[in-house]
Amino acid sequence: MTQTTPIADRLPLLRRLGIRTPIIQAPMAGVSTPALAAAVTNAGGLGSLGVGAMDAEAARKAIRETRALTSGPFNVNVFCHAPAVADAAREQAWLAYLAPRFAEFGATPPAALREIYRSYVTDDAMHAMLLEERPAVVSFHFGLPDAGRIRALRDAGIVLLASATSLDEARAIEAAGIDAIVAQGIEAGGHRGVFDPSAVDEGLGTFALVRMLATQTRLPVIAAGGIMDGAGIAAALALGAHAAQLGTAFIACPETVADGPYREALLQARKRPTVLTRAISGRHARGLANRFTELGAAAGAPATPDYPTAYDAGKALHAAAKARGSADFAAQWAGQAVPLARALPAAELVAALASELAASARGLGELAETLG
Numbered sequence: 001m002t003q004t005t006p007i008a009d010r011l012p013l014l015r016r017l018g019i020r021t022p023i024i025q026a027p028m029a030g031v032s033t034p035a036l037a038a039a040v041t042n043a044g045g046l047g048s049l050g051v052g053a054m055d056a057e058a059a060r061k062a063i064r065e066t067r068a069l070t071s072g073p074f075n076v077n078v079f080c081h082a083p084a085v086a087d088a089a090r091e092q093a094w095l096a097y098l099a100p101r102f103a104e105f106g107a108t109p110p111a112a113l114r115e116i117y118r119s120y121v122t123d124d125a126m127h128a129m130l131l132e133e134r135p136a137v138v139s140f141h142f143g144l145p146d147a148g149r150i151r152a153l154r155d156a157g158i159v160l161l162a163s164a165t166s167l168d169e170a171r172a173i174e175a176a177g178i179d180a181i182v183a184q185g186i187e188a189g190g191h192r193g194v195f196d197p198s199a200v201d202e203g204l205g206t207f208a209l210v211r212m213l214a215t216q217t218r219l220p221v222i223a224a225g226g227i228m229d230g231a232g233i234a235a236a237l238a239l240g241a242h243a244a245q246l247g248t249a250f251i252a253c254p255e256t257v258a259d260g261p262y263r264e265a266l267l268q269a270r271k272r273p274t275v276l277t278r279a280i281s282g283r284h285a286r287g288l289a290n291r292f293t294e295l296g297a298a299a300g301a302p303a304t305p306d307y308p309t310a311y312d313a314g315k316a317l318h319a320a321a322k323a324r325g326s327a328d329f330a331a332q333w334a335g336q337a338v339p340l341a342r343a344l345p346a347a348e349l350v351a352a353l354a355s356e357l358a359a360s361a362r363g364l365g366e367l368a369e370t371l372g
């Protein structure tokens with residue numbers, strides 16, 4: 001009998017994360033739930049909670065609900081964007097631009113916009129809560145917190161992950177003492193994790209980014225963006241990743257809080273392409289094209305307010321439309337490979353992904369033998 005190497009010897013990040021299969025369910029603010037995270041963890045992957053849009057007490061409740069459903073490790077994801085800078089003129093111009101769309105649904109835009117959630121970089125209550133609750137893993141999106149916060153989380157025994165969309169961001173993550181890098185390609189659904197939204201974005205694809213980070217940094221890499229099945233995970237591992245982080249693949253699971261029109265749109269995604277837009281939230285994010293993304297791309301569209309201030313307007317417009325039965329202005333985040341989405345319970349999806357991965361790996365083994 002051939003001796004096989006335990007998977008955690010080949011992919012040591014799995015031992016660090018305490019998981020059996022190299023599958024991470026992406027944190028998805030507004031979509032992922034304790035039930036989803038627990039189901040993925042119980043199936044051998046790493047479940048994640050996206051608490052970026054929550055305050056500390058709501059996040060604590062979500063962590064405790066997850067703990068009631070699993071004794072395994074899970075990831076808690078926070079946003080580390082530079083806090084929004086108020087700009088009344090820009091905000092009023094944006095509201096004036098959206099006003100006819102509000103009127104279409106018998107509503108008026110809000111008089112002013114608010115920064116609807118705080119960045120973890122200034123949220124002391126969130127930081128204190130994480131140190132008290134001590135989830136096994138914490139991940140950062142849109143940048144990094146300061147060295148003091150990173151040291152405190154590490155000293156509490158928490159494994160730290162951070163998203164990078166470029167080699168420079170990955171180097172900053174490595175220098176900051178983070179444990180692993182989530183390499184997020186341009187294919188990815190949801191917000192791009194770019195640190196500085198005003199800098200040039202090369203828009204690197206998952207293939208190019210994963211390979212660059214796997215060879216040019218010393219940290220384990222987690223591939224994210226456009227991965228929907230075991231063949232995609234196998235490809236990421238072949239490029240040198242230790243695990244894959246999948247978001248869009250999990251949205252249609254019954255454990256998420258995606259609403260009916262979002263689920264339907266996902267499963268009929270061949271009808272609509274995905275596009276990157278900053279019109280909905282103020283930062284680039286990939287979702288299914290709709291009237292909101294068209295509005296953002298239209299000639300003469302004014303500049304969006306800062307993230308997440310623009311999201312205040314975006315959510316208000318969606319609520320006005322939804323109240324009249326329209327999903328035309330929804331944030332339906334999805335990655336480029338959304339036509340491969342499946343509506344399976346999360347445990348079944350993880351089992352399917354793991355068996356597809358094994359089949360793809362066997363296929364690669366056979367290919368290797370053929371190549372001699």
Ligand SMILES: Cc1cc2nc3c(=O)[nH]c(=O)nc-3n(C[C@H](O)[C@H](O)[C@H](O)COP(=O)(O)O)c2cc1C
Pocket residue numbers: 026027028029031050051052077140141163184187188189190191224225226227245246247248249251333334335336337
């Ligand atoms: C609906 C949705 C919400 C997301 N929310 C977050 C989030 O809160 N935090 C985060 O780090 N990434 C978030 N992401 C990005 C994912 O971490 C990941 O990069 C992406 O899902 C990978 O691409 P895929 O969707 O093609 O699998 C989100 C993605 C989606 C689809």
